[in-house]
Amino acid sequence: MQKALFPRDLGLPLSEASGQELAAYRHWRSSPAVAASTLAAEISQLRSLARQSEQRTGYTLRDLRQRPKEAAQLIERASASLGLSTVQTRIRAFQRFLMMGVSPYLGRQRVQAFRAALPKRTPRGWHDAGLSVPGARTRRRMPGPTPTVEGLAQILEAGARRSISSGAIAALACFSGLDVKEMLELRWQDLTWRDDEASPYWETKFRRRGHKTTVFVVGAGAQALLKHGLSSGLERDALVLTGRVPGSRLSERALRNELRASCTLAGWPKVTRPQLISTLAAWLRDKGIDDHSIRLTLGRRRAASIDRMLHRHNQLEAQAYIDGAIVRQRAT
Secondary structure, three states: OHHHHOOOOOOOOOOHHHHHHHHHHHHHHOOOOOOHHHHHHHHHHHHHHHHHHHHHOOOOHHHHHHOHHHHHHHHHHHHHHOOHHHHHHHHHHHHHHHHOOOOHHHHHHHHHHHHHHOOOOOOOOOOOOOOOOOOOOOOOOOOOOOOOHHHHHHHHHHHHHHOHHHHHHHHHHHOEOOOHHHHHHOEHHHOEEEOOOOOOEEEEEEEEOOEEEEEEEOHHHHHHHHHHHHHHOOOOOOEOOEOOOOOOEOOHHHHHHHHHHHHHHHOOOOOOHHHHHHHHHHHHHHOOOOHHHHHHHHOOOOOHHHHHHHHHHHHHHHHHHHHHHHHHHHHO
């Protein structure tokens, strides 16, 4: 009875090409910032994907780099017998594998082709119950109100509708890695506008734990903050966020109240600041930004912190993928 619990191809060797790709990936991902257990899990999932591909299609792991759609189809076929965390790790590992050894532009193209081939479904919201997957230990529990990537723009738009200053608060909260104290202390002279490429952004520097850290305000938040600056005169010594009395400092309570009102208007009434930062990390990843660049954008010192930020979003993405796969399997 227990034989069926184990993969039939567990002991079959991989081709030399797949073995070389796994070795190259191990070398490429090896870093003090990447936990040994994380790397081992990614290697294991890539090996399983390569073995499945060689048996079913004859394609090696090296071939799948040129055929990301086939890889997505293979993962979909295997999902019925895999647990949620396994699928999540396999998808994440293959996306990183596609970025290995190529230009960021080409890597992003391949990742987009891979993700486009994954099953899509309409999200049912944060209140979805947990999903029982064959062979996996699961618990039914209510996920927290984790905003979607689109939620950031919704909160920013809601803040801008309330007022230009509320839009600036939403811009800093949704599209930067600044903490609340840094937002309150920020002056226009601390900000530098960068417009060298197609997507302009603000750059600022703060001292955190004795280290000088660069933080960026990106995306739609950069434009919203610029609009606020132009309306206020962009005086160098002036605070970016001021209180009701001109020139006075905005209080932390007032900032939180303003942000809460914008979040409520956008449909995310109980979202927290850490959730917004983790959603920004997911937004950057969705744009094809690698973990190292995400870390720099958010002003974090360790790449491992980005893994923790993305954990909940990876769970939701993998759960949505498995939900869609099961629905289609039942329909056939």
